[in-house]
Amino acid sequence: MMQLYFAPMEGVTGYIYRNAHYQFFGGIDKYYMPFVSPSPHRHFTPRQLRDIAPAQNVAVPALPQLMTKNAEDFIWAANELEQMGYREVNLNLGCPSGTVVSKGKGAGFLADPEGLDRFFEKVFSSVRVPISVKTRVGIHKVSEFSRLMLVYNRYPIAELTIHPRLQKDFYKGAVRKHVFVDAFAQSKNPICYNGDLVTEADITQLANEFPTVGSVMLGRGLIADPSLAARAQGKPAADRNTLYAFHKSIYEQYTEAFGNKRNAMLRMKEIWFYHINLFDNNEKYGKNLRKTSDPRDFEAAMAAIYQDLPLRENAVPGWFRPAEDI
Ligand SMILES: Cc1cc2nc3c(=O)[nH]c(=O)nc-3n(C[C@H](O)[C@H](O)[C@H](O)COP(=O)(O)O)c2cc1C
Structure with missing residues (x-):
């Protein structure tokens, strides 16, 4: 059986939601926390700590996500999170929000493959904790993705989660499945699929289509139906x-x-x-x-x-x- 992950959702899947979900329904192998932006001040804010502090997450397999384009800030934060006991840190290259993108962060970082390459070069030579990445397939055109894939393939990314939409798609329209097909064929790193899986049948179909995909990440469909992951593992639907x-x-x-x-x-x-x-x-x-x-x-x-x-x-x-x- 593929692993099932809970997608990070800012404003929705905070520690209270994650803990309650795990207790009531389970069926999830990893919960990705909504992103935290590390600042140059070398400390997490009390607000950030409310969600990422290990004490809030002891009972749940939850992992932190960082969003930045600054390698030094990322390295500091990833090392700090490793000290806290986390065994994986995720990088957000998918957030499509205008204010994030205009700063070159989230999906905005995808506009600069050379910069991303330099970022990874520094990060992977300085951190020990496994780094996973969550990405979209480009900003304006799907043709941007092959260049990005070359960058991803140069580094030992623990897992590359692909949400096959462009930044300009936000969360609308059909997912661009054909880009995922190509990416999956080309990736040297393990791949996780994310996007628009809402029913058990959606999950089964994805698993049949890509029998060697190790994991899928569920977001909105799982908020809609919190027992979706448990059901995908053969448990009954929640009453x-x-x-x-x-x-x-x-x-x-x-x-x-x-x-x-x-x-x-x-x-x-x-x-x-x-x-x-x-x-x-x-x-x-x-x-x-x-x-x-x-x-x-x-x-x-x-x-x-x-x-x-x-x-x-x-x-x-x-x-x-x-x-x-x-
Ligand atoms: C309200 C909302 C908040 C989100 N917050 C984050 C976030 O903090 N980090 C992230 O990587 N993705 C975030 N996403 C994207 C989701 O993790 C996921 O990639 C997206 O919803 C597509 O998956 P789905 O179709 O299963 O929902 C957010 C999406 C929504 C709708």
């Missing part, structure tokens, strides 16, 4: 009571962590943006939940969904929002 208990537990922990229900509710709405797609006839209930501004109304809207709406066998992806929203 509505378990789903409700899971999300209630997260809501309570958010309330405790943020000190108020309002912020907890706003965070929960990020989850519901995906999770609502696991229910039939969700339009009216979903709209009602979205427009609540009082936490008590939100709690009632959440309870009503679990009480009234039929669960789908698989989520139907309804989360394609305009690029400027992400």
Whole structure:
């Protein structure tokens, strides 16, 4: 069986979500933490430490992700994370956000293959901890990827996760599967597939298509249906009571962590943006939940969904929002 990874999702898969998910559903071999940007000041901020501190992650196989184009900052942070006990550090070369890309970070780094080569040269000669990479296939054109692949192939990347979209695609449109096919054939490093796997059948089909792919990473589909990975391993689908208990537990922990229900509710709405797609006839209930501004109304809207709406066998992806929203 392929390994199943939980994709990093800023604003969604923080330590509270990861711990609760692992406890309630499992089925995940590795949880990738949302990115941390190391600063030149040589310390992690209290906010960053809230998520990456080993104490928050003892019970879960979670791994940190860094986003920077500065080799010295990366080396410092990776060594620090190794000291904390992490056995792998991931580099983010996929974030498509305008503010990130304009600084040449995330997917923006893909515009500079020579710079990326120099970055890896320094990093791989100075760190001991295994480095994995999560990448898109280019900025504007898929033809950019062959040059990037030559760079990746020069280094012992522990695992290269490919999300076969361009930076300009953001999270929309069909994945560019043919680029993944070529990349998989050319890579000297182990490959992980990521993108738009939403049903058990999607996962099985990918495994059949690429029998030697060692792992897949699941993001939005797994937020929509938190038992997706467990189901892919032959376990039963979660029932509505378990789903409700899971999300209630997260809501309570958010309330405790943020000190108020309002912020907890706003965070929960990020989850519901995906999770609502696991229910039939969700339009009216979903709209009602979205427009609540009082936490008590939100709690009632959440309870009503679990009480009234039929669960789908698989989520139907309804989360394609305009690029400027992400
Ligand atoms: C709200 C949101 C936040 C994300 N945050 C991160 C992140 O911090 N690091 C990262 O590498 N990818 C991030 N991603 C990308 C996901 O990890 C994943 O590559 C993408 O959603 C495609 O996979 P999926 O179709 O299975 O969701 C984010 C995506 C979304 C929608």
